[in-house]
Amino acid sequence: MIDQLVQSKLVLLGEMGSGKTSLVQRFVRGQYYENQESTIGASFFTKAIPEKHVKFEIWDTAGQERYHSLAPMYYRGAAAAIVVYDVTHPASFDRAKKWVLELRQNVQNPNLIIALVGNKVDLAEDGARQVPEADARTYAAETGLLFFEASAKTNVNVAELFDEVADRLPRAAAPQQPAGGIQLSEQPTPVPAKSSCC
Amino acid sequence: MDEAYDAIVLGTGLKECIISGLLSVDGLKVLHIDRNNYYGGQSASLNLNQLFERFRPGQKPPAELGPSRDYNVDLVPKFIMANGNLVRVLVHTDVTKYLEFKAVDGSFVFNKARVEKVPATDWEALKSPLMGLFEKRRAAKFFSFCQQYDERNPQTWRNWDLSRMTMHELYGQFGLDVMTIDFIGHALALHQNDAYMMQPAMSTVQKIKLYYDSMMRYEGLTSPYIYPLYGLGELPQAFARLSAVYGGTYMLAKPDVEVVYGEDGAAVGVTSEGETAKAKFIVGDPTYFREKVRKTGQVVRAMCIMSHPIPSTNDSHSVQIILPQKQLNRRHDIYVFCCSYTHNVAPKDKYIAFVSTTVETADPAAELAPGLQLLGKVDEKFVEVVDVFEPLADGTADKAFISKGYDATSHFETEINDVLDMYQRITGKPLDLEKEDLRKRQETQ
Ligand SMILES: Cc1cc2nc3c(=O)[nH]c(=O)nc-3n(C[C@H](O)[C@H](O)[C@H](O)COP(=O)(O)OP(=O)(O)OC[C@H]3O[C@@H](n4cnc5c(N)ncnc54)[C@H](O)[C@@H]3O)c2cc1C
Ligand SMILES: Nc1nc2c(ncn2[C@@H]2O[C@H](COP(=O)(O)OP(=O)(O)OP(=O)(O)O)[C@@H](O)[C@H]2O)c(=O)[nH]1
Ligand SMILES: [Mg+2]
Numbered sequence: 001m002i003d004q005l006v007q008s009k010l011v012l013l014g015e016m017g018s019g020k021t022s023l024v025q026r027f028v029r030g031q032y033y034e035n036q037e038s039t040i041g042a043s044f045f046t047k048a049i050p051e052k053h054v055k056f057e058i059w060d061t062a063g064q065e066r067y068h069s070l071a072p073m074y075y076r077g078a079a080a081a082i083v084v085y086d087v088t089h090p091a092s093f094d095r096a097k098k099w100v101l102e103l104r105q106n107v108q109n110p111n112l113i114i115a116l117v118g119n120k121v122d123l124a125e126d127g128a129r130q131v132p133e134a135d136a137r138t139y140a141a142e143t144g145l146l147f148f149e150a151s152a153k154t155n156v157n158v159a160e161l162f163d164e165v166a167d168r169l170p171r172a173a174a175p176q177q178p179a180g181g182i183q184l185s186e187q188p189t190p191v192p193a194k195s196s197c198c
Numbered sequence: 199m200d201e202a203y204d205a206i207v208l209g210t211g212l213k214e215c216i217i218s219g220l221l222s223v224d225g226l227k228v229l230h231i232d233r234n235n236y237y238g239g240q241s242a243s244l245n246l247n248q249l250f251e252r253f254r255p256g257q258k259p260p261a262e263l264g265p266s267r268d269y270n271v272d273l274v275p276k277f278i279m280a281n282g283n284l285v286r287v288l289v290h291t292d293v294t295k296y297l298e299f300k301a302v303d304g305s306f307v308f309n310k311a312r313v314e315k316v317p318a319t320d321w322e323a324l325k326s327p328l329m330g331l332f333e334k335r336r337a338a339k340f341f342s343f344c345q346q347y348d349e350r351n352p353q354t355w356r357n358w359d360l361s362r363m364t365m366h367e368l369y370g371q372f373g374l375d376v377m378t379i380d381f382i383g384h385a386l387a388l389h390q391n392d393a394y395m396m397q398p399a400m401s402t403v404q405k406i407k408l409y410y411d412s413m414m415r416y417e418g419l420t421s422p423y424i425y426p427l428y429g430l431g432e433l434p435q436a437f438a439r440l441s442a443v444y445g446g447t448y449m450l451a452k453p454d455v456e457v458v459y460g461e462d463g464a465a466v467g468v469t470s471e472g473e474t475a476k477a478k479f480i481v482g483d484p485t486y487f488r489e490k491v492r493k494t495g496q497v498v499r500a501m502c503i504m505s506h507p508i509p510s511t512n513d514s515h516s517v518q519i520i521l522p523q524k525q526l527n528r529r530h531d532i533y534v535f536c537c538s539y540t541h542n543v544a545p546k547d548k549y550i551a552f553v554s555t556t557v558e559t560a561d562p563a564a565e566l567a568p569g570l571q572l573l574g575k576v577d578e579k580f581v582e583v584v585d586v587f588e589p590l591a592d593g594t595a596d597k598a599f600i601s602k603g604y605d606a607t608s609h610f611e612t613e614i615n616d617v618l619d620m621y622q623r624i625t626g627k628p629l630d631l632e633k634e635d636l637r638k639r640q641e642t643q
Contacts, residue, residue, distance in 0.1 A: 040445055062442040069448035071237050073435035182416050184294040
């Protein structure tokens with residue numbers, strides 16, 4: 001029997017440089033770059049977790065967030081959102097909270113899963129931590145978010161994060177769209193010319 | 199922002215976003231700016247709170263209307279021809295992957311005080327209550343001619359030269375009566391007035407063909423139109439993302455942005471918040487070029503929230519009704535447009551209807567009455583009169599390429615032609631829609 005993979009749109013949000021792309025690179029390709037370039041342009045990844053019957057379509061911001069110009073279309077139809085902040089950067093935590101608010105205000109899907117991720121936890125040992133874990137955990141619990149501290153660099157909690165999101169997806173993830181949609185890229189259907197009677 | 203770009207685009211309306219997307223795909227370095235803190239300009243879709251903010255400042259929407267975020271009310275509502283140029287641009291750029299479309303249920307025409315389905319084919323003509331028995335047969339023959347007409351195949355021409363023969367003469371060849379001509383010219387060919395009658399028949403025959411080909415474009419269509427889920431505001435955002443994916447830079451919320459002109463009068467860049475960005479040329483909507491556009495007229499639109507479909511449209515959840523000018527003793531048609539929760543533009547069981555026309559009198563709101571009468575009971579109504587502008591020059595001399603304002607029609611064909619024309623003026627070449635589409639050049643996997 002062939003297992004049906006449920007396609008789920010997952011969006012990344014968070015301050016520039018918080019490590020959104022690095023987390024996805026780690027998850028999708030098992031790679032990490034010390035000099036990961038700021039994301040402009042190409043920004044779409046897919047990754048299946050067959051054991052969980054999920055295929056994630058992961059959207060990165062394509063740099064539109066840079067000047068606070070992310071289009072709401074970006075999170076339209078999302079099943080899950082990962083909101084990333086940098087544990088060494090308090091401003092990025094504030095920005096993350098704003099993203100959570102914006103998601104709650106704009107996303108119609110009542111089952112949207114939001115995961116809050118404190119990235120770069122590898123730097124915490126060097127005393128660079130600025131956002132206490134307890135603060136973030138409390139905020140996440142109060143707001144109903146999944147919460148992880150992670151490191152794309154040392155591969156801490158990355159697989160766990162995506163696994164947990166996959167587990168929380170509604171099982172029979174019914175298509176959210178009303179039926180009757182049209183695939184525009186389809187070639188025109190050659191219609192048999194009905195004979196006219198005159 | 200103190201940087202040099204190939205192109206700066208001002209305003210994130212649909213036309214500007216398409217241009218921005220196409221230029222970025224062509225490899226140009228594009229900076230795209232909007233004075234508002236949201237995408238879409240005039241082509242935005244508003245939620246209920248934004249709608250009240252705009253039309254009833256200080257007033258809260260009544261709770262019966264449902265959650266604000268379930269509303270996506272277009273400021274300029276329009277349907278998309280399934281086989282028209284906008285769809286070809288959408289497919290060509292692969293922007294379709296960001297969007298979902300659904301068919302529009304019905305296309306109707308107002309005729310002798312009744313709302314009737316628009317027949318678009320020879321066999322539909324034979325069933326239509328719009329015409330008597332003999333007229334049906336004449337209309338069927340006319341449709342059959344238009345369907346088969348092929349510019350490149352003389353066998354379909356019947357010895358007529360449609361580049362010379364007027365549409366009036368062609369109608370005459372089939373002996374069609376005035377009422378039939380009225381719905382063909384206005385509800386099928388989508389002309390806004392009767393000036394086309396004395397022009398060569400070719401373009402009108404092509405428009406009728408477009409209507410027919412659109413009906414046939416996807417299986418099961420009951421009108422030639424499609425419309426995106428969540429409203430038209432999705433379209434500019436999708437093209438903006440295309441532009442961003444190809445390296446375009448986006449800045450919203452720049453209320454003070456202004457075009458800078460050089461000594462020779464050509465546009466050289468823009469300023470905002472004390473910073474200047476340079477570019478080889480500037481593209482934008484008329485609101486960014488007040489001194490370079492002229493007002494061509496006004497459009498009046500009523501936006502209505504309702505709890506029922508428009509009567510006498512067979513309970514269609516999405517529908518267009520055209521009220522031809524002649525039937526109303528007017529010079530411009532009135533357009534009625536309705537869509538609903540089935541296109542995710544309103545909460546369950548709510549409908550959004552629009553009535554619009556080109557202003558002809560000093561009391562624009564009253565001009566909408568024949569259209570409003572068709573709607574039945576309305577929960578809320580907002581009326582707006584907007585000026586329509588067009589550029590004074592084509593932009594090649596002053597490097598300011600300006601789009602035209604959005605007209606009163608309830609479809610996109612005129613707007614998309616403006617975009618294709620702008621693209622050609624800017625790049626000096628037509629957009630090659632036949633070229634293989636961009637799907638091959640996927641975003642990185
Ligand atoms: C690498 C880089 C390059 C830049 N280049 C330019 C440039 O070329 N030209 C230029 O004009 N500016 C440029 N900026 C500045 C940028 O566009 C913003 O003006 C600036 O980031 C806003 O300042 P702020 O976030 O520190 O604070 P504020 O603007 O005061 O914002 C405070 C908070 O509100 C949020 N916020 C603000 N506005 C919005 C909004 N519209 N939507 C949602 N949230 C919002 C912010 O994210 C922040 O959390 C650049 C910034 C960076 C980081
Ligand atoms: N120490 C450490 N550095 C990291 C980690 N994750 C990312 N970085 C670094 O942080 C920088 C920014 O990471 P990105 O992944 O580009 O961040 P982003 O959120 O995608 O940034 P934008 O695309 O600009 O929005 C890069 O130099 C990364 O190498 C981490 O877990 N630990
Ligand atoms: Mg990135």
